[in-house]
Amino acid sequence: MRTCAESFDGYILRSLGREHGERLLPRGLDITLCDQIFLIASGLIWNIYFAALAIGFGFFLATGVALAKFSTNRWISRPAAGFVFFFRGTPLFIQFFFFYSAFVLLPRTGLDIPLGFTTLSIHTAPLTTAAVGGLIVLILNTTAYSAELFHGALRATPKGDLEAADAYGMTGWTKFRRVVWPNMLRLAWPSYTNEAIFLTHSTTLVFLSAFPARQQSGEAFYYARYFVDQTFNPFIAYPLVALYFILLTLFIIGLFGFINIRLNRHLPRERRQRIRFRPQYVR
Amino acid sequence: MFSICTNPALLPDWQWFACYLTTGTHFAFYRSFLVVILLLAVVAPLALAMGMAGALALRSRFAPVTLLGRGYVNLVRGVPDIVFFLFVPIALGQGIEWVLHHLYCPDWDQPIRQGNDFIVCREARMPPVGASAWARNVYAFTMAAIAFSLVFGAFIANTLHGAMQAVPRAQVETAEAYGMTRGQAFRRIVMPQMWVFALPGLSNIWQILIKSTPLLFLLGIQDAVFWARELGGAKTSLFAYPHPDWRVWYFMALLLFYLFLTWLSERGFTALNRRLSRGQSTAEGERLRKAAA
Amino acid sequence: MKKTLFAAAALALSLGSATAQDVVRLGTEGLYPPFNFIDDATGELTGFEIELGNILCERAGLTCEWVTNDWDTIIPNLVAGSYDAIMAGMSITDARREMIAFTEPYKRASPSAYMALEGTDISVITDGVIAAQSNTVQAGLVADTDATLLEFPTPDDTISAVLNGEVDAVLADREFLAPFVSDSGGTLVFIGEAVTPGDGIGMGVRQSDTELRATFDAAIESVKEDGTLNELLTRWFGEDEPLFD
Numbered sequence: 001m002r003t004c005a006e007s008f009d010g011y012i013l014r015s016l017g018r019e020h021g022e023r024l025l026p027r028g029l030d031i032t033l034c035d036q037i038f039l040i041a042s043g044l045i046w047n048i049y050f051a052a053l054a055i056g057f058g059f060f061l062a063t064g065v066a067l068a069k070f071s072t073n074r075w076i077s078r079p080a081a082g083f084v085f086f087f088r089g090t091p092l093f094i095q096f097f098f099f100y101s102a103f104v105l106l107p108r109t110g111l112d113i114p115l116g117f118t119t120l121s122i123h124t125a126p127l128t129t130a131a132v133g134g135l136i137v138l139i140l141n142t143t144a145y146s147a148e149l150f151h152g153a154l155r156a157t158p159k160g161d162l163e164a165a166d167a168y169g170m171t172g173w174t175k176f177r178r179v180v181w182p183n184m185l186r187l188a189w190p191s192y193t194n195e196a197i198f199l200t201h202s203t204t205l206v207f208l209s210a211f212p213a214r215q216q217s218g219e220a221f222y223y224a225r226y227f228v229d230q231t232f233n234p235f236i237a238y239p240l241v242a243l244y245f246i247l248l249t250l251f252i253i254g255l256f257g258f259i260n261i262r263l264n265r266h267l268p269r270e271r272r273q274r275i276r277f278r279p280q281y282v283r
Numbered sequence: 284m285f286s287i288c289t290n291p292a293l294l295p296d297w298q299w300f301a302c303y304l305t306t307g308t309h310f311a312f313y314r315s316f317l318v319v320i321l322l323l324a325v326v327a328p329l330a331l332a333m334g335m336a337g338a339l340a341l342r343s344r345f346a347p348v349t350l351l352g353r354g355y356v357n358l359v360r361g362v363p364d365i366v367f368f369l370f371v372p373i374a375l376g377q378g379i380e381w382v383l384h385h386l387y388c389p390d391w392d393q394p395i396r397q398g399n400d401f402i403v404c405r406e407a408r409m410p411p412v413g414a415s416a417w418a419r420n421v422y423a424f425t426m427a428a429i430a431f432s433l434v435f436g437a438f439i440a441n442t443l444h445g446a447m448q449a450v451p452r453a454q455v456e457t458a459e460a461y462g463m464t465r466g467q468a469f470r471r472i473v474m475p476q477m478w479v480f481a482l483p484g485l486s487n488i489w490q491i492l493i494k495s496t497p498l499l500f501l502l503g504i505q506d507a508v509f510w511a512r513e514l515g516g517a518k519t520s521l522f523a524y525p526h527p528d529w530r531v532w533y534f535m536a537l538l539l540f541y542l543f544l545t546w547l548s549e550r551g552f553t554a555l556n557r558r559l560s561r562g563q564s565t566a567e568g569e570r571l572r573k574a575a576a
Numbered sequence: 577m578k579k580t581l582f583a584a585a586a587l588a589l590s591l592g593s594a595t596a597q598d599v600v601r602l603g604t605e606g607l608y609p610p611f612n613f614i615d616d617a618t619g620e621l622t623g624f625e626i627e628l629g630n631i632l633c634e635r636a637g638l639t640c641e642w643v644t645n646d647w648d649t650i651i652p653n654l655v656a657g658s659y660d661a662i663m664a665g666m667s668i669t670d671a672r673r674e675m676i677a678f679t680e681p682y683k684r685a686s687p688s689a690y691m692a693l694e695g696t697d698i699s700v701i702t703d704g705v706i707a708a709q710s711n712t713v714q715a716g717l718v719a720d721t722d723a724t725l726l727e728f729p730t731p732d733d734t735i736s737a738v739l740n741g742e743v744d745a746v747l748a749d750r751e752f753l754a755p756f757v758s759d760s761g762g763t764l765v766f767i768g769e770a771v772t773p774g775d776g777i778g779m780g781v782r783q784s785d786t787e788l789r790a791t792f793d794a795a796i797e798s799v800k801e802d803g804t805l806n807e808l809l810t811r812w813f814g815e816d817e818p819l820f821d
Contacts, residue, residue: 105528212726212737241366245362
């Protein structure tokens, strides 16, 4: 039997690959409680990787898509609305399957897109890995949901604020950056917090669908499921992964709550928006 | 299906496809869409009942009950739903077997959990030893439905609780002033009016529920995802209809199915919202009243 | 809630006991031609093991019923009692013997093979990326080499991974790969073989079910003696298949 310290050494970084710890995962009767604690914790590296990058990229893309959808030009607003409709109307789980089976059909040598003056080469091989392909699906998905939230917030921008901006002679980029965007964020922030939590929870689906786990490097829930399959005992691994996710959720609420305070600090106290801990389920 | 399909290798393209799309496996694929609908039909009322119980618990004046309600709602919210979908069926299954084991085989001397096995006596096995495949499927499906109801019950509890709070307080006070008890005021005043406040939240949850149904696949139920993957995979000449990897088309079909389902639900909820708003003291209700006048 | 659940359980119980007389459920994967797969024209299970299993049950005087189950959970669910025996091209290995018992083998151990796209260098076997179905003896074999193992839940997925270049080669039972090679017109080739460990392929049963195991052992013995098994083996796996004497 391994000691706890050996489990820690062997598995705490195992999700990064077999070079970073034990070559093989523990099997059958050999599994100890510490193995489960550390290997599942190790998987969290991937959950955080997927969540942080998807939310990071998705945030900026969503701002763009929301503005496009809000545009009065049909040629811009229609495609944006279609994008949002498609990704919000279909299950993420099947989006993973679909994009994976589409990505594998791309030529492995790479795509060359002639742009006239130069040729753009796209390396398609990484697209079939979870780290890149799975991340792209998550980014597209969260972009659609966040864009819908931001779009709703854009529509609710206080008229007075816009009039005030006009009165100051602000136009274009300055008006957007100093009036529209901060207002949009402030109004959408409580729901956006919720979206960030949902997205983080959705990272558990990446390896459950089509994307294969290379050398058994997966996220936390992948390992929890592995342990339950091995031990046939759901009462250790699943509560463990649940506990980790509660901690992760609390962290997100704390972080986003802090940003929320900053977004609202200019307002008189009674008009400040608070993050509701029982928000509407918008996903 | 068609008489021409006896030797598909010799058929021209369009007939080959007509035969291919009507094979036994394809009918199993089409039937699996009904499983999705069935799950929705079973889970919706169950989850609503769970949600109602949860909301009442949240409202309760008895502190332990309130605490229980809050624990339930926040636990489900803090944990990815997939954890519950996989945990509940297996834990509940083992729990039922454990109870039956103690009922039927009290003099069993071996431990139930031996190493990595969960062993109960023959009489306590669920589904029972020798049950038909159909009964097993029903059992697995029921377990899945319970797991779904538990998760969505918590979501609904939150929404319903919010909706109850949203009913104007003055109305409840008026009712109590008329001598109604707390229960009477709730049944006669809050209950009929809360739905219009709950509807936007409920419609969101319904959409989430629709989009969670493919997770049935992970519970070993042969749903649409299972068949899409199975039918789409490359088939060698051992099969009557050999073809290369077509999974992308099957998943495309699934995406379109779900897109249609969520689109249809959205329209349905918009219509329902109009109906419920009639005579309500909300902006929409006021608009409808003016339009009629 | 609890009450209805209990009523449902009681109902299911009474349903079960009515049909419990000698119905033996055989678990299989249904995705592994030619061992066991779903006939795409009818939607029914078919394959070498399905035919053999039906014959064995007939000989043993049992009423059998097939249950399909994911490969990944096929052993846990046998232990849990979802079915009474496994016939899923499962190699008899010592690791599996720790969890379940096996009958006499009904098929001899045959080599595993590496299949790759035409022109793949043989060195990928030692330093490339190799696909295998998870929880198979082949996955264990790859894990013991320096090659990078990529595990997939179904056999189909491993083939797709080779075709789209995600992996350099797949390691699986030669019989399973053979139709892909012969169908591909030269794009898919065998690049090497590996000895499949274990004592051939047999039926898995729960360790406590000694009676059922003896019944099936006797039935397997009888199909070996009168040549029925050899006829099936030749028909499904070709002339080169090693037979029982």
